[in-house]
Amino acid sequence: MTYSASVVGGSGFTGGELLRLLDGHPEFELEQATSRSKANKTIGHQHPNLRHSDLRFSSPEDLESVDVLFAATPHGVSMEQIDAFQDAAGTVVDLSADFRLNTEEQYDEWYDGHTRPDLLEASEYALPELNRDDLAGADLIASGGCNATATILGLLPLFEADVLTGDERIVVDVKVGSSEGGAGGGEASSHPERSGVVRPYAPTGHRHEAEIQQFLGVDVSFTVHAVDMVRGASATCHVFPDGPVSKGDLWGAYRGSYEDEPFVELVAGGGGVYRYPEPKAVAGTNRAEVGFELDPANKRLVVFSAIDNMMKGSAGQAVHAANVALGIEETAGLEFQGLHPVGAP
């Protein structure tokens, strides 16, 4: 069976990734891509990897009826348009922050007033590793924030296996690529200013802390740095467990959570160039790499987690969740293995 699909907001970066994934998806038929600024242009005009396609952007006013609608619009748009989206499609996957949090109180703490708080509880977070069961049959799905996704995937097994209780001190130092800023970046995103940086762009108070708190029940000390790559988010979690933990216990925890997960790769060290998780190794893919190291001298556990911010951190997660929601093979359309070598992907 094939499902018809559309992308609202297809000219941006995550919109382009959705178009790519749907274009190559064996079970989805891409029916429509909307873009106000690029209406009537081919999708390949904006996304050169899709030059082979004849599809043209249409105006966001004229939504076609489809089985699944993916919304890749700026924060705040989906909550305004949600009725139209749900009229057009039985399954809506939203990539913005609008429906990630569960309560109006949480939302107001980190963002500005929500216009559809009634839907906050009803929506499902798109991360199958976290809530696969709830995604089955879901009709409103909220794809997670990329930095939150990397962090949650790094820490989740420690909570699932009760290595951590939520009272521990956790520092999360994230490094992200320039695509996180989206297609309309300003002066700070210009190549001369952004090239070669290590730039603290969210030293404190990053909104993705809210998602981490919601799902792991822990406050993390969160700092995000911009570094010189286009795709990728790498979260280094410095964790201070209360008591002693062994490498064996940790491997048990991580294997317990992830051994059947199709998109999580445990990276076990060993020799060679790629001994720990790295965004390069997953660029273009829906994979997350997760690994860790113990620092007994400081009673510290260091967890590394790497994703492609636009894939596992956004569009790939969204398609994965749609696959789960509709009962399609989970890996459908997400088989790309990634490249080696690859530069600043």
Added chain:
Amino acid sequence: MTYSASVVGGSGFTGGELLRLLDGHPEFELEQATSRSKANKTIGHQHPNLRHSDLRFSSPEDLESVDVLFAATPHGVSMEQIDAFQDAAGTVVDLSADFRLNTEEQYDEWYDGHTRPDLLEASEYALPELNRDDLAGADLIASGGCNATATILGLLPLFEADVLTGDERIVVDVKVGSSEGGAGGGEASSHPERSGVVRPYAPTGHRHEAEIQQFLGVDVSFTVHAVDMVRGASATCHVFPDGPVSKGDLWGAYRGSYEDEPFVELVAGGGGVYRYPEPKAVAGTNRAEVGFELDPANKRLVVFSAIDNMMKGSAGQAVHAANVALGIEETAGLEFQGLHPVGAP
């Protein structure tokens, strides 16, 4: 029907690309990957994008019998091992320069003495756009040089449509990424020295001129620069036709050669960011982008051609040729569309 396949020399960059392509190929079954230096290690140890695979490198001495053997060994190895390769497989695709040229004289002019000149005439060049018919059923196939491939694809229609005769002056200024140097690069390939360069690394006398001469019948003034990307080869051909040529004639020539080609995209200008061929747009794919601009003031035609040096310029071309040789769907295993945005891929 499924064909068994092996990769000899699987730890290098093009070997890794072959492994990736065969791993995802619907008609090939990857049976063996050899590497002397990495024997017994998993292929994912060397190529982190293939960590999901259980396959381990075996010694190159123990070749298994397969339908197709891909050799990604340094220049000179295949001519020494060709009997063993052909004993092991009915179809051999060699990615080195050993069997690209047709005669011993040509070979001796550009390389050092050939030990199996008897096979030079018998082997087929792997570029289907150039000799698809000869590839059908071929048992010894030579994948082309990346810079030669980019150049040939840029200029071929001009010769096929008789816009050029071979007497014209042609300057080819190529820009290539660091993967062209292979996995064992020295000091000049180290990140501090190679990063951010525009470095004339083959100002004159590049061996790929031989392939261009062989297939187009023209001597080109050829210069190759290293620039800061990992994957990619971009050939800018400055051509001086004898008489006037029109844009319409040129489009006719290019469409005539390529409109049915699954892996050549004509880039027609227009607006937006990506108006001409660019390696970024084809990174990881088997596509070539080709486009041109007229410079009437200088009676010049400028042709742009962009490929991924490891794909259309090597491993992708090899798989494409094997598909043609065995009568498989040409695009099988080569469907990846590429990414947008993507950094220095």
Added chain:
Amino acid sequence: MTYSASVVGGSGFTGGELLRLLDGHPEFELEQATSRSKANKTIGHQHPNLRHSDLRFSSPEDLESVDVLFAATPHGVSMEQIDAFQDAAGTVVDLSADFRLNTEEQYDEWYDGHTRPDLLEASEYALPELNRDDLAGADLIASGGCNATATILGLLPLFEADVLTGDERIVVDVKVGSSEGGAGGGEASSHPERSGVVRPYAPTGHRHEAEIQQFLGVDVSFTVHAVDMVRGASATCHVFPDGPVSKGDLWGAYRGSYEDEPFVELVAGGGGVYRYPEPKAVAGTNRAEVGFELDPANKRLVVFSAIDNMMKGSAGQAVHAANVALGIEETAGLEFQGLHPVGAP
């Protein structure tokens, strides 16, 4: 003796370089920097390398009287403001294209109507290697275009030594960094789109051809590519002399033109990593590197020329010319040797 100096348009990239050079210049005293958009902010707010300075941008309306005024304003501004500039300063150095060409006819061919054609003949081109004598005592100086500067420096000795006559075919293939687009780049200059490119951004008809024609008397086939670096312009000139030329003759020509030049380094090949001119080697400096290679098979001479587009190609050239105009030591304020290693500078 010390000269007072000001920079009009100090918030842009070349304006920032002027501020840096004047800040460290032993004979100039930086009195004023103007910027409409950044008025009242410190110059270090815009240019973090100048955070030690207390100087604040002032409005361009309030020009102080100084000995030398450097104008780093967009094309077209200086011709409108030239009376005010000359009222404020006895020596005006303009970094735009407004006063580079000698005649209104030339200007109209490449740009749009000039409002002060009376000053075209009177102004002096800022390249001392070309016209040091005319610069002495000049009161209106036009700093050259970066791509033109790289090209002229590469080819000049061939004309001075009569190796070329102006009838030869010359192809100039230029690679430039992202700073050439200036501080206000749009979507194509954003990091995700600009990173890792080989992008033909001026395939034909680049305006710098006019300067080359004016000074060398030859039409060149000129194509400019954007590559992944911030600073730098590298011109590869493919030259086809009428008769045979020897390496000795060429060295004679280049040494004859440049052996006493403080800012031109002849790069003679030899071994090591840096065998030809490279922009990396001159980043941040006022040096040009020039070298060549003969291609007897194609009767071709390949000349390589590399500069920092913002230094020798703009702000450094301007300060050098001001030094000459005022009779200061030519290298004053321009002593920085550059860095090794350095990335994409």
Added chain:
Amino acid sequence: MTYSASVVGGSGFTGGELLRLLDGHPEFELEQATSRSKANKTIGHQHPNLRHSDLRFSSPEDLESVDVLFAATPHGVSMEQIDAFQDAAGTVVDLSADFRLNTEEQYDEWYDGHTRPDLLEASEYALPELNRDDLAGADLIASGGCNATATILGLLPLFEADVLTGDERIVVDVKVGSSEGGAGGGEASSHPERSGVVRPYAPTGHRHEAEIQQFLGVDVSFTVHAVDMVRGASATCHVFPDGPVSKGDLWGAYRGSYEDEPFVELVAGGGGVYRYPEPKAVAGTNRAEVGFELDPANKRLVVFSAIDNMMKGSAGQAVHAANVALGIEETAGLEFQGLHPVGAP
């Protein structure tokens, strides 16, 4: 007065920086540069920014008598050669780790057996911000580790002002460029593998912890990541003070320690692109940028510190210390302000 100087181990990266600094230093006369592998070649053959120099590398066996000898040799060499170094020069500045620690016990804990433990106590650490008084007249000076230097400069004022006592939890997450690996990097340092990385290369147990412990009296949880730049080290210190601290107190502490320091710039936030310390802003210079942000929700203080690992983190620190030791103007030879814009420096 002018001091004669030599560099032992001049072909490496930090050796090259020493040569650059001494070449441009008003009080030092560069007499000798040694290199075993490059003996008899000009220093410009290895370091293209120094092509103007006639100096040739000599064999390290033939040390000339000079006033100051800088040793840029691998760890372990200086302790073997120290008698020869001290015979040749009254002041020896060593850039390796050999003399950084005070006691044999410390050394043995982090490195392998020291052959000259008698000199550990006698040598002075090269960081003037830490021990300017002891450097005056010193005859054996040990330049600090780059990551340690960045960290110490970030945290020092907190200890000097008693904001911290040494019992607090401190996580230091460092990002460094590829030059840290030195000129002889292996496969992991090759451009294709190193480009675009966020790679945990020292997750735990980095030797620079020893220096931090020695000078600040605190154990830090230290993790170092390789990112895509050539020069630069950025230390993000996540600090958890016992009690409340105010922004005012913190500014007081930082100003108290650094307001008279010529090479420390406090970066106070504000608007614009460069709101926090960044390695780009100090590339090529001897400056450190230091700044911070409070995270009241997590009772956390985040301190950012950025240096050029080869300058303030090595060669620049060494020259600065030599200036102090000899009573020269501290900033002599270290005046370069850095560049804007600059890529991956």
